[in-house]
Amino acid sequence: MISRYDLLANVFVTLAASNVALAALNGHCPPLGPVLPAPTNPAAHQSVQLAIHNITDAFHNLTAELNYTGISIAVKSIHEDSPLLELHHTPAVLNPNGTAVIDSQTVYRLGSISKIFAVLSLLQQSQVKMDDVITKYVPELLELEGEIDEISDITTVRWNEVTLGALASHMSGIGTDLVNDLASIPTDWTQVGLPKLNESSKTGCAGVLGLPPCNRTEFFRDFGKRHPVYAPFTNPVYSNVASVILGFAVEAITNTTYENYVRQSIFGPLSMTNTTIFTGPKENSWGFIPVNETWWGSSLGYEDMAGGFYSNTLDLLSFGTGLLKHTVLDSVKTRKWMKPLTSTSSSGLLLGGPWEIIRSNTVTKDKRLIEFYCKAGNLASYNNELCLIPDYDLVITILSGGPQSNADLVDLTLSRIVQGLLPAIEDASKAEAIPKFGGTYADATTNSTITLSLDDAPGFSVYDWVIRDVDIIKNYGRFAALSSSPTDRAVSVRLYPTNLGSQCHTAWRAVFDIGTPEQLAAKESNLFWSDASCHTWGTMDRLTYGFRSMDEFVFELSSNGSAQSVNLRTFKVELERKL
Numbered sequence: 001m002i003s004r005y006d007l008l009a010n011v012f013v014t015l016a017a018s019n020v021a022l023a024a025l026n027g028h029c030p031p032l033g034p035v036l037p038a039p040t041n042p043a044a045h046q047s048v049q050l051a052i053h054n055i056t057d058a059f060h061n062l063t064a065e066l067n068y069t070g071i072s073i074a075v076k077s078i079h080e081d082s083p084l085l086e087l088h089h090t091p092a093v094l095n096p097n098g099t100a101v102i103d104s105q106t107v108y109r110l111g112s113i114s115k116i117f118a119v120l121s122l123l124q125q126s127q128v129k130m131d132d133v134i135t136k137y138v139p140e141l142l143e144l145e146g147e148i149d150e151i152s153d154i155t156t157v158r159w160n161e162v163t164l165g166a167l168a169s170h171m172s173g174i175g176t177d178l179v180n181d182l183a184s185i186p187t188d189w190t191q192v193g194l195p196k197l198n199e200s201s202k203t204g205c206a207g208v209l210g211l212p213p214c215n216r217t218e219f220f221r222d223f224g225k226r227h228p229v230y231a232p233f234t235n236p237v238y239s240n241v242a243s244v245i246l247g248f249a250v251e252a253i254t255n256t257t258y259e260n261y262v263r264q265s266i267f268g269p270l271s272m273t274n275t276t277i278f279t280g281p282k283e284n285s286w287g288f289i290p291v292n293e294t295w296w297g298s299s300l301g302y303e304d305m306a307g308g309f310y311s312n313t314l315d316l317l318s319f320g321t322g323l324l325k326h327t328v329l330d331s332v333k334t335r336k337w338m339k340p341l342t343s344t345s346s347s348g349l350l351l352g353g354p355w356e357i358i359r360s361n362t363v364t365k366d367k368r369l370i371e372f373y374c375k376a377g378n379l380a381s382y383n384n385e386l387c388l389i390p391d392y393d394l395v396i397t398i399l400s401g402g403p404q405s406n407a408d409l410v411d412l413t414l415s416r417i418v419q420g421l422l423p424a425i426e427d428a429s430k431a432e433a434i435p436k437f438g439g440t441y442a443d444a445t446t447n448s449t450i451t452l453s454l455d456d457a458p459g460f461s462v463y464d465w466v467i468r469d470v471d472i473i474k475n476y477g478r479f480a481a482l483s484s485s486p487t488d489r490a491v492s493v494r495l496y497p498t499n500l501g502s503q504c505h506t507a508w509r510a511v512f513d514i515g516t517p518e519q520l521a522a523k524e525s526n527l528f529w530s531d532a533s534c535h536t537w538g539t540m541d542r543l544t545y546g547f548r549s550m551d552e553f554v555f556e557l558s559s560n561g562s563a564q565s566v567n568l569r570t571f572k573v574e575l576e577r578k579l
Contacts, residue, residue: 027513027515027517028457028458029534029536030366030368030459034497035391035497036433036459037497038392038393039079039425039429047423047427047428050424055085055087059087059089062413063089066089066404068402068403069089069401069403069405070102070106070288071401072088072089072103072312072398072400073086074086074104074317075395083317089102090102093291094291097285098284098296099289105312105313106287107274107311107312108288108311108401110307110377112379114306114307114309115243116375117262118168118250118258118305119168119353119354120328120329121254121265121266122246125254130163131164133159134159134162143220144157144223144224147201157174158231158232167239167243167246169236170236170237170238170239171232172242173228174242175227175229177239178203179214179300181202182194184202184205184211203218203222207298213298218301240306240307241303242306243306243307244303247305247306258277266328269322275309276311277309280297280310290381290403291402295381307377307379316397321395324388338352338373340357340371360372363423364423374386381401381403383400383405384400385414396414398410430454433460436561437562438454440577441565441578442575442576448568450464450566451463457494458496459496459511460494462493462494463493467571489514490514493510493511493513495511496511504556505554506557508552508553509551510552511536511551512551549570
């Protein structure tokens with residue numbers, strides 16, 4: 001018999017297949033990032049409404065079997081007041097100490113989503129650089145004592161080489177944890193071959209299992225006994241302690257407690273009224289507390305900075321929206337923050353600080369590469385995900401708890417939301433972009449014209465590009481006289497937005513894709529790395545004349561954001577849009 005969990009997977013796969021044409025890029029290589037402006041009113045589009053309907057049906061199929069587990073999912077565009085999608089499941093069997101109905105204000109434990117706040121707190125400090133060594137702010141680290149007197153690269157962390165950025169991106173090489181130590185669990189470990197330990201080899205604290213939470217003094221007493229895993233900047237190793245140390249740095253820099261700073265500088269400006277650290281909500285009746293859950297209300301001590309936050313759907317949507325709208329961090333710092341800092345052994349996962357950056361080219365019809373800036377959080381039976389999609393200005397939240405909740409459930413839910421909704425969001429982008437930028441632009445005095453249209457490929461297709469009676473695309477080979485690439489191949493031109501502009505003007509850039517899909521496939525078949533023919537980052541802004549780039553298109557906008565004309569600066573012509 002097929003379980004409802006398997007049925008959900010099948011339903012979502014069918015849903016994704018019905019919305020995504022399995023077509024290749026056909027040689028197109030767009031820049032990384034949005035290929036059209038994000039839709040500003042996606043909820044109004046029929047394809048989005050249909051996708052939401054199908055996801056809702058699949059969600060109900062899944063949750064019909066979750067009798068002890070609660071789950072909340074939501075998707076929001078930063079351009080709309082209400083979420084595009086918001087679904088909650090209240091299990092049949094409830095803990096009488098918690099909420100009776102799960103909704104957008106129901107509080108869950110966040111786990112490691114908490115780590116985002118420490119990094120954001122540091123980025124808000126104008127005098128602090130992420131390349132600063134941690135000992136500048138937490139000099140006590142240099143005084144950590146090891147398990148034994150021996151001091152070597154194997155036993156001792158090189159703290160003067162560890163930066164704030166290394167801690168944020170899990171590249172410090174330090175150990176993962178202190179609290180999660182088998183020695184803290186009251187059982188006889190000698191029965192499975194482990195040696196008997198003396199008390200100095202135990203923390204004596206944990207915050208659970210009947211042990212008191214660990215404090216800062218106990219951290220500095222014990223963490224020196226943990227050996228490094230790598231030298232700094234060698235390889236990523238997930239570390240809860242890294243976020244704790246960043247929290248200590250925040251306290252030193254701001255001269256206040258970590259809790260006070262985060263509450264005043266992040267929670268307050270973003271109206272996150274039900275997000276707390278160190279303690280749960282004021283009333284347990286606000287929280288989802290699974291039956292037999294022992295971690296609710298327990299403090300992890302200093303490790304609360306890394307995994308002890310409580311929050312709800314409403315607050316996390318507000319947080320994600322605030323980040324994408326640059327409410328608590330300016331646009332330059334936000335763009336820099338939301339970029340990879342290191343790779344991992346998975347080709348689909350890069351790391352930021354502390355973003356877990358999922359990369360996929362299987363979601364949209366054009367099969368281009370998209371990055372999802374996510375942070376997972378897992379604590380006991382709570383399993384959660386916060387995910388931002390800057391290309392579409394979307395925030396996704398998944399909160400869950402209970403015996404049937406696990407990381408696999410969250411990963412599947414995230415995947416199916418993305419696979420079910422993103423093709424429809426892309427349709428909404430195109431539906432909004434066509435009336436704003438599509439069509440023919442012309443200037444009769446110079447006999448110049450250009451046409452922009454949309455198809456299944458990324459961005460706008462550029463064709464009928466004639467300037468002063470000269471077909472620009474057919475003459476690409478002559479323009480590319482200084483290029484090292486073959487110029488006798490087929491040429492197609494696509495147009496993509498940049499983040500440059502104002503209310504009156506916006507700059508786009510054209511990409512000249514050289515070669516047929518067959519020619520590009522033949523080239524890549526002889527090379528050992530994927531997408532070897534896709535190197536737009538190295539070919540943009542190459543064709544210049546009189547200091548102006550041939551690929552620069554500047555649109556003049558009307559009051560409603562629609563293009564009135566396009567200025568082709570290299571050719572010194574301005575073409576009026578023909579409606």
